[in-house]
Amino acid sequence: MLQNxxxxxxxxxxxxxxxxxxxxVKPIPENKQDFAKTTFKYAxxxxxxxxxxxxxxxxxxxxxxxxxxxxxxxxxxxxxxxxTLNKDEFDGxxxxxxxxxxxxxxxxxxxxxxLEVEETxxxxxxxxxxxxxxxxxxxxxxxxxxxxxxxxINTEVLLELQPDVVIGYGIDGNNKxxxxxxxxxxxxxxxxxxxxxxxxxxxxxxxxxGVLYNKEKVANTIFDSIEKNYQEAKDIAAKVENQPxxxxxxxxxxxxYLPNGTSAEAQILKDANVNYLYSETTGSGxxxxxxxxxxxxxxxxxLWLSPSYYTSMEALEKANAHxxxxxxxxxxxxxxxxxxxxxxxxxxxxxxxxxxPDIILKDIIKICHPELLPEYTPYFFKPLK
Amino acid sequence: MxxxxxxxxxxxxxxxxxxxxxxANISLGSVSIPLDEIFNSLINSAKNESWQYIxxxxxxxxxxxAILVGSGLGISGLLMQxxxxxxxxxxxxxxxxxxASLGVALVILGAGVFGGFFASxxxxxxxxxxxxxxxxxxxxxxxxxxxxxxxxxxxxxxIGLMFGSITSAVVSVLSYFSxxxxxxxxxxxxxxSLGNLSWNELAIFFIIYCFGILLSILSxxxxxxxxxxxxxAKSLGLNIKQSRLLIIIATSLLAxxxxxxxxxxxxxGLAVPHLTRQIFNTANHKILLPAVFLFGAIxxxxxxxxxxxPASDYTLPINAITSLIGAPVVIWLLxxxxxxxx
Numbered sequence: 206m207l208q209n210x211x212x213x214x215x216x217x218x219x220x221x222x223x224x225x226x227x228x229x230v231k232p233i234p235e236n237k238q239d240f241a242k243t244t245f246k247y248a249x250x251x252x253x254x255x256x257x258x259x260x261x262x263x264x265x266x267x268x269x270x271x272x273x274x275x276x277x278x279x280x281x282x283x284x285x286x287x288x289t290l291n292k293d294e295f296d297g298x299x300x301x302x303x304x305x306x307x308x309x310x311x312x313x314x315x316x317x318x319x320l321e322v323e324e325t326x327x328x329x330x331x332x333x334x335x336x337x338x339x340x341x342x343x344x345x346x347x348x349x350x351x352x353x354x355x356x357x358i359n360t361e362v363l364l365e366l367q368p369d370v371v372i373g374y375g376i377d378g379n380n381k382x383x384x385x386x387x388x389x390x391x392x393x394x395x396x397x398x399x400x401x402x403x404x405x406x407x408x409x410x411x412x413x414x415g416v417l418y419n420k421e422k423v424a425n426t427i428f429d430s431i432e433k434n435y436q437e438a439k440d441i442a443a444k445v446e447n448q449p450x451x452x453x454x455x456x457x458x459x460x461x462y463l464p465n466g467t468s469a470e471a472q473i474l475k476d477a478n479v480n481y482l483y484s485e486t487t488g489s490g491x492x493x494x495x496x497x498x499x500x501x502x503x504x505x506x507x508l509w510l511s512p513s514y515y516t517s518m519e520a521l522e523k524a525n526a527h528x529x530x531x532x533x534x535x536x537x538x539x540x541x542x543x544x545x546x547x548x549x550x551x552x553x554x555x556x557x558x559x560x561x562p563d564i565i566l567k568d569i570i571k572i573c574h575p576e577l578l579p580e581y582t583p584y585f586f587k588p589l590k
Numbered sequence: 591m592x593x594x595x596x597x598x599x600x601x602x603x604x605x606x607x608x609x610x611x612x613x614a615n616i617s618l619g620s621v622s623i624p625l626d627e628i629f630n631s632l633i634n635s636a637k638n639e640s641w642q643y644i645x646x647x648x649x650x651x652x653x654x655x656a657i658l659v660g661s662g663l664g665i666s667g668l669l670m671q672x673x674x675x676x677x678x679x680x681x682x683x684x685x686x687x688x689x690a691s692l693g694v695a696l697v698i699l700g701a702g703v704f705g706g707f708f709a710s711x712x713x714x715x716x717x718x719x720x721x722x723x724x725x726x727x728x729x730x731x732x733x734x735x736x737x738x739x740x741x742x743x744x745x746x747x748x749i750g751l752m753f754g755s756i757t758s759a760v761v762s763v764l765s766y767f768s769x770x771x772x773x774x775x776x777x778x779x780x781x782x783s784l785g786n787l788s789w790n791e792l793a794i795f796f797i798i799y800c801f802g803i804l805l806s807i808l809s810x811x812x813x814x815x816x817x818x819x820x821x822x823a824k825s826l827g828l829n830i831k832q833s834r835l836l837i838i839i840a841t842s843l844l845a846x847x848x849x850x851x852x853x854x855x856x857x858x859g860l861a862v863p864h865l866t867r868q869i870f871n872t873a874n875h876k877i878l879l880p881a882v883f884l885f886g887a888i889x890x891x892x893x894x895x896x897x898x899x900p901a902s903d904y905t906l907p908i909n910a911i912t913s914l915i916g917a918p919v920v921i922w923l924l925x926x927x928x929x930x931x932x
Contacts, residue, residue: 458786495620501640527647
């Protein structure tokens with residue numbers, strides 16, 4: 206125990222000396238007004254408690270059925286010398302505001318941009334997937350390092366970058382790369398936005414980034430405006446009586462995958478006041494149905510949204526002739542987000558969709574009830590050509 | 591009385607079972623369709639348009655595919671087991687299935703690695719069929735070249751297995767550099783699928799299959815002689831090299847096209863010949879070959895009916911069912927008979 210404390214003290218001294226050496230790093234303005242309490246309306250996966258000298262960020266549900274909660278101490282840079290923390294109590298001790306960050310999912314990037322802290326991003330695995338113009342420019346000017354493909358992060362490059370924190374995500378707790386990074390002294394926080402059950406809860410994870418940058422108030426304001434936009438769109442859609450029937454997904458071999466009724470996607474469809482044919486289904490993960498049952502139920506559906514990764518009617522037809530028998534195919538009423546991509550091919554919906562459910566909702570309202578938003582042009586969803 | 595006549599009744603029973611399984615297969619599915627409507631759908635006069643489409647364009651081609659896949663894989667397994675005098679042989683061992691997998695992996699996963707040209711190929715389902723056939727053909731060609739140099743059939747068997755290892759290594763490298771969607775596509779191909787063929791595709795499948803069956807029939811005499819051992823076969827005046835070539839081409843035609851159209855289907859090729867031998871207690875291929883044909887078709891139809899999980903909206907990968915249902919049956923038969931008839 207004594208050894209641990211000595212080690213912690215030493216580590217702090219070291220950290221302090223390191224940070225004091227970094228005078229060239231542009232400090233992020235610390236706006237006093239931003240130290241507001243973080244409250245949550247929808248998100249269940251994380252919590253922030255304010256102690257006297259530091260904040261504690263708790264991640265309750267980083268992946269489905271996670272058994273452990275992760276606790277991180279967030280210490281203000283100017284408080285570092287004044288407090289002593291027991292390292293064993295936390296999964297990481299992080300100095301805030303963050304000056305150098307590595308995120309691992311494109312869904313994390315819009316949060317950084319909305320908070321205007323995108324210049325702190327120093328590395329990303331799979332930079333080709335990033336589409337947003339601001340970050341793309343920084344990648345092109347090599348301000349952001351490529352960290353490798355898929356989830357296999359190049360540990361050497363990461364260690365060289367020495368970020369203050371790595372924002373990871375995991376499908377379970379067994380990510381060896383993250384373990385190596387943690388061992389080298391760089392804290393890894395698991396972001397569980399994708400586990401949240403509703404679109405607004407996913408979007409609320411901007412507050413998670415807010416606290417890391419002392420920008421809680423800004424994060425709250427951004428989220429409130431997204432929520433307001435969402436609610437307004439929902440209220441507009443609620444007024445119409447006509448509910449077009451909607452089919453979704455596509456087949457892989459002879460199994461048709463589509464979102465279940467309790468998924469965030471289905472909830473957006475419900476809020477857009479459409480009749481999603483599988484809204485009554487429940488469960489975790491997507492539905493995997495037999496072709497014939499989908500055909501019997503949805504052959505006459507008015508609209509077909511997100512037919513997997515297919516980007517043209519021709520591709521759909523070539524993949525399986527059965528698709529052509531659906532009314533939505535015959536009437537060319539198929540809409541996809543797969544064709545809205547960035548310069549290097551990343552699908553924008555995957556990147557920005559989590560942070561901006563209000564745009565998704567408006568897109569769907571425009572497609573399903575065009576008369577409600579006459580001036581609006583869908584951002585993610587385009588008709589399949 | 592000839593040996594064939596002894597088994598006439600058994601054949602008759604098997605044919606009746608096959609017909610029953612065929613009708614059971616097309617009447618069972620996620621959508622419950624009354625029996626009379628099934629017959630109406632077959633003659634184009636069902637009340638419900640979707641039912642007619644489901645029967646005519648989904649269940650019927652699927653049932654025929656099951657028959658072709660089951661019988662074809664069974665026969666190619668029988669041919670391999672006799673050729674190599676090894677009860678563990680099947681279409682997988684010659685590297686035929688591995689070759690097909692490599693072809694498919696190159697097209698699906700290669701798009702991620704090589705981009706451009708490969709990515710443009712992906713749009714057509716035919717690309718996968720052609721890639722799989724080409725892959726198995728190339729591996730077969732390699733095996734044939736080796737077999738002309740190597741006299742020992744065991745060595746060919748091992749070389750086939752080695753091709754399998756090389757293939758899986760290449761697939762691993764390709765997988766590592768591929769996107770999630772590409773991996774998903776490849777994995778789904780690996781699950782196998784019977785319900786994905788249109789009538790046109792089925793017609794092409796059937797033509798190649800017929801060639802394979804024809805060559806298998808032509809190799810019956812050679813197979814029977816090979817059972818006595820290669821040296822003895824030689825002393826009887828059999829051209830070993832020619833017979834071996836005929837058998838290998840027949841197998842690769844059958845297994846190669848089946849893998850191309852329906853994915854790598856496990857278990858059937860290995861187990862159906864054993865199941866047949868347990869019931870038809872003979873080593874004569876004149877008897878065994880048609881029996882394996884019927885047995886393979888029946889087993890596949892049953893497996894497909896189970897995989898469709900009748901009356902539920904769900905369906906299971908056919909590859910899992912063939913092993914889950916089939917392997918315990920073989921174990922049970924072997925334990926009961928206490929020996930392997932071979």
